[in-house]
Amino acid sequence: MRIKLNISDSKGNPVRRCGRISDELSVFRANYRTLAPGESIRTRLSISCNDPKDPTQGGYVFETVGKYKIEAAYFLPLPEKEYEKVFPGIRVIRGPVQAEPVTIDLK
Numbered sequence: 679m680r681i682k683l684n685i686s687d688s689k690g691n692p693v694r695r696c697g698r699i700s701d702e703l704s705v706f707r708a709n710y711r712t713l714a715p716g717e718s719i720r721t722r723l724s725i726s727c728n729d730p731k732d733p734t735q736g737g738y739v740f741e742t743v744g745k746y747k748i749e750a751a752y753f754l755p756l757p758e759k760e761y762e763k764v765f766p767g768i769r770v771i772r773g774p775v776q777a778e779p780v781t782i783d784l785k
Contacts, residue, residue: 680752680753680754681750682752683750695737695738710765745783746782747779747781748781749776751777753772753774754771758770
């Protein structure tokens with residue numbers, strides 16, 4: 679699964695990224711979960727880049743205090759036939775599936 683983030687400041691300008699934000703990609707059945715109707719999954723993810731000059735880091739550079747809007751969508755990047763091999767007969771939603779936008783206030 680991959681998560682695409684769009685982060686913008688209070689003026690709507692995109693927040694600069696630093697380094698490389700890597701995604702984990704695997705099609706092992708144990709790494710997936712079937713959700714019941716109305717069920718959801720939550721997780722925490724650090725998205726800030728502490729040192730933009732360090733090429734080993736990845737994240738976003740929040741240069742000033744203020745409000746930031748975070749929009750996220752998940753999607754499965756492989757062709758549908760790859761998921762059919764692992765999950766025969768199960769409908770897999772590849773997305774993108776948009777999450778509700780979140781506004782954060784950095785002080």
